[in-house]
Amino acid sequence: MFNLVNMFNIRLLKKSLPALVASVALLTSVSFASLTYAGQEYISTLRGEVHLNKEPQAPAIAKVENTDEKRQRAYPMQPPTIPHKVDNYPVNKNANKCMSCHARDRAEESQAPMVSVTHFMNRDGNFLAEISPRRYFCNQCHVVQLDSKPLVENEFQDVYNIIGEKK
Amino acid sequence: MSTIKKYLKVLKRPSVHYSLGFLTLGGFIAGIIFWGAFNTALEVTNTEEFCTGCHEMRDNVFEELKTTIHYTNRSGVRATCSDCHVPHNWTDKIARKMQASKEVWAKIFGTIDTREKFLEHRRQLAGNEWRRLKANDSLECRNCHNFEFMDLTRQSKRAMDQHSTALASGEKTCIDCHKGIAHHLPDMKGVEGW
Numbered sequence: 227m228f229n230l231v232n233m234f235n236i237r238l239l240k241k242s243l244p245a246l247v248a249s250v251a252l253l254t255s256v257s258f259a260s261l262t263y264a265g266q267e268y269i270s271t272l273r274g275e276v277h278l279n280k281e282p283q284a285p286a287i288a289k290v291e292n293t294d295e296k297r298q299r300a301y302p303m304q305p306p307t308i309p310h311k312v313d314n315y316p317v318n319k320n321a322n323k324c325m326s327c328h329a330r331d332r333a334e335e336s337q338a339p340m341v342s343v344t345h346f347m348n349r350d351g352n353f354l355a356e357i358s359p360r361r362y363f364c365n366q367c368h369v370v371q372l373d374s375k376p377l378v379e380n381e382f383q384d385v386y387n388i389i390g391e392k393k
Numbered sequence: 394m395s396t397i398k399k400y401l402k403v404l405k406r407p408s409v410h411y412s413l414g415f416l417t418l419g420g421f422i423a424g425i426i427f428w429g430a431f432n433t434a435l436e437v438t439n440t441e442e443f444c445t446g447c448h449e450m451r452d453n454v455f456e457e458l459k460t461t462i463h464y465t466n467r468s469g470v471r472a473t474c475s476d477c478h479v480p481h482n483w484t485d486k487i488a489r490k491m492q493a494s495k496e497v498w499a500k501i502f503g504t505i506d507t508r509e510k511f512l513e514h515r516r517q518l519a520g521n522e523w524r525r526l527k528a529n530d531s532l533e534c535r536n537c538h539n540f541e542f543m544d545l546t547r548q549s550k551r552a553m554d555q556h557s558t559a560l561a562s563g564e565k566t567c568i569d570c571h572k573g574i575a576h577h578l579p580d581m582k583g584v585e586g587w
Contacts, residue, residue, distance in 0.1 A: 293549075294549070310549065311549075313462070314460065314573075316573060319580075320577070320578050320581060321578040321580075321587060322587075325587075326586055326587050332586070335586075336555075
């Protein structure tokens with residue numbers, strides 16, 4: 227402030243003070259106006275129609291499907307989704323609960339599908355006796371199924387649709 | 394030596410001042426009081442506050458229990474340490490409590506006083522519980538989960554499939570399939586079914 231005053235000739239400042247005040251007032255009102263304007267003109271985001279300084283109502287937590295009904299794969303190499311709950315199933319260095327049913331030698335007793343043979347392959351393409359370490363953490367690729375609506379429209383086309391269109 | 398003899402003599406001598414009735418009744422009442430106190434003391438050692446009073450339990454198994462269905466669930470019915478770890482039947486309970494005295498010994502000498510030491514011993518500790526539950530056909534689980542009253546049709550398909558076969562036939566018991574429902578698991582290498 228001190229510098230500002232010194233920069234101007236005091237007399238000049240006295241003369242132009244009303245103009246200065248007016249322009250500051252104008253500027254602030256313009257910027258306020260543009261703020262409210264931005265608030266009114268709604269731009270669709272994932273947060274929904276809620277002003278930035280308000281907390282939106284969180285959607286209800288979707289329930290995990292536990293029906294054992296398999297879903298269709300969206301594309302040939304899609305890791306299948308898990309058709310049941312996996313609450314508190316440990317997958318760590320001590321234990322792998324998934325493999326206690328889906329392992330090759332557990333499938334008969336559990337009647338769970340055995341993991342795909344690709345899971346026994348290491349990155350050099352050699353087959354191992356056990357699942358490859360790079361496949362150990364099941365939940366890196368496989369997720370549970372939720373009964374929830376997609377937040378944005380999905381325009382994904384199944385490969386069959388595309389082939390059909392081309393024919 | 395002579396003092397002991399003197400006391401024995403006093404004990405052997407018939408009562409002069411008190412009637413037989415008084416002594417019998419007094420003994421009876423004292424017995425009730427001691428018995429009650431004993432059982433109350435035992436009850437105290439069955440509370441969650443007691444079990445989680447030492448940091449070995451509070452910082453390890455209790456923290457882990459808190460994330461499971463036996464701590465919070467939609468119905469609000471929950472299981473505490475003693476529900477799963479202490480037999481209801483009196484003789485078994487006393488046997489378990491005497492065993493537990495050994496654990497107090499371990500506590501005093503700090504066998505598992507750090508997380509690392511606890512994890513080192515976890516496989517053995519878990520193995521003890523699995524063996525116990527296997528031997529009693531998962532009695533503690535069945536105190537709450539009665540197979541007779543399980544409505545299999547209301548269970549998930551996986552649960553129904555296993556419960557109507559291996560469990561119903563008695564071939565397997567709860568702990569065979571439900572290890573680690575209350576705490577984190579130790580290294581499961583070599584454990585049947587893992």
